[in-house]
Amino acid sequence: MVDNPHDTWHHERGLKDGEIMIQAKDVSFEYFRRDAEGNVVEVKRALDGINLRVKPGSFVAVLGANGSGKSTFAKHLNALLTPAEGVIYVDGKDTSDPGQELAVRKTAGMVFQNPDNQIIAGIVQEDVGFGPENIGVPTEEIWKRVENSLKSVGMYAYRESSPNHLSGGQKQRVAIAGIMAMKPKCIILDEPTAMLDPQGRRSVLQTAHQLNKEEQITVILITHYMEEVVNADYVYVMGDGQVRLEGTPRQIFAEPAELERWRLGVPEITKIAFGLHSAGVPVPMDVLDAEELAQWLLEYRKGR
Numbered sequence: 001m002v003d004n005p006h007d008t009w010h011h012e013r014g015l016k017d018g019e020i021m022i023q024a025k026d027v028s029f030e031y032f033r034r035d036a037e038g039n040v041v042e043v044k045r046a047l048d049g050i051n052l053r054v055k056p057g058s059f060v061a062v063l064g065a066n067g068s069g070k071s072t073f074a075k076h077l078n079a080l081l082t083p084a085e086g087v088i089y090v091d092g093k094d095t096s097d098p099g100q101e102l103a104v105r106k107t108a109g110m111v112f113q114n115p116d117n118q119i120i121a122g123i124v125q126e127d128v129g130f131g132p133e134n135i136g137v138p139t140e141e142i143w144k145r146v147e148n149s150l151k152s153v154g155m156y157a158y159r160e161s162s163p164n165h166l167s168g169g170q171k172q173r174v175a176i177a178g179i180m181a182m183k184p185k186c187i188i189l190d191e192p193t194a195m196l197d198p199q200g201r202r203s204v205l206q207t208a209h210q211l212n213k214e215e216q217i218t219v220i221l222i223t224h225y226m227e228e229v230v231n232a233d234y235v236y237v238m239g240d241g242q243v244r245l246e247g248t249p250r251q252i253f254a255e256p257a258e259l260e261r262w263r264l265g266v267p268e269i270t271k272i273a274f275g276l277h278s279a280g281v282p283v284p285m286d287v288l289d290a291e292e293l294a295q296w297l298l299e300y301r302k303g304r
């Protein structure tokens with residue numbers, strides 16, 4: 001890997017320094033645990049010098065095991081938390097500036113892990129309309145946005161349903177529609193699939209990629225699942241409060257030892273590639289799926 005990969009990545013894509021949706025510079029954050037008298041009894045440094053950049057319109061994954069600091073970082077991206085040290089800019093706005101808090105939250109919408117905590121209304125379309133209503137969007141415009149958002153996440157047919165009757169994946173898509181209806185430039189998904197079955201996981205991931213491609217919404221996907229980062233443009237791997245590895249999914253998957261060091265399960269396909277490699281078959285270590293590996297092996301056999 002190059003010395004300063006995020007800079008190279010940025011410049012390789014023809015970006016000037018001003019064109020950044022999200023920028024974290026040397027961000028640190030500590031949680032304090034206090035006793036009944038208010039004395040600090042424990043300090044946990046949850047973020048320790050995070051540097052990261054997200055280009056407008058890109059799909060960036062933040063990957064990390066439990067306790068690595070992902071959620072703490074996600075909360076910094078819409079000013080639910082602010083850095084103890086360092087600075088975060090969201091579309092050029094400093095999240096630590098109280099005057100910018102509302103603007104930051106309008107720019108970066110957040111979807112959380114548990115859809116049940118995010119859905120408040122008794123009917124799907126009212127739930128989706130709640131956010132825009134809250135920020136003062138005129139009624140007629142609200143209905144237009146509700147319709148478009150529900151169509152984008154494939155939930156328009158359920159507009160008059162009660163959210164109680166939906167599956168976890170469907171609820172999560174309604175939560176995403178609710179954020180979309182506020183027209184953010186950027187959506188942060190904080191482990192959106194952690195409580196879903198495989199079908200729900202797939203539908204939520206597909207929705208996120210579709211919003212990114214079709215609506216040019218910048219997506220930050222926070223996850224502990226390796227296989228969810230395969231189609232991201234760029235991946236930051238967190239371990240113990242720091243960015244430990246970063247690069248394209250291929251570059252990340254080519255470092256299984258480093259990933260295991262930060263308690264991340266390496267996908268089966270990467271293990272197979274690793275095993276073949278060790279047995280003397282020179283397969284590339286960065287294959288992403290079985291089909292790609294099979295193709296390579298066929299070509300290899302032909303060439304022998």
Ligand code: ADP
Nearest residue numbers: 031044046064065066067068069070071072073
């Ligand atoms: P992740 O989202 O990757 O699981 P978190 O950001 O939730 O990680 O947590 C990072 C570290 O901070 C962990 O060691 C966790 O125990 C600690 N932590 C998280 N929230 C709190 C809190 N409210 N008070 C004290 N420690 C916390």
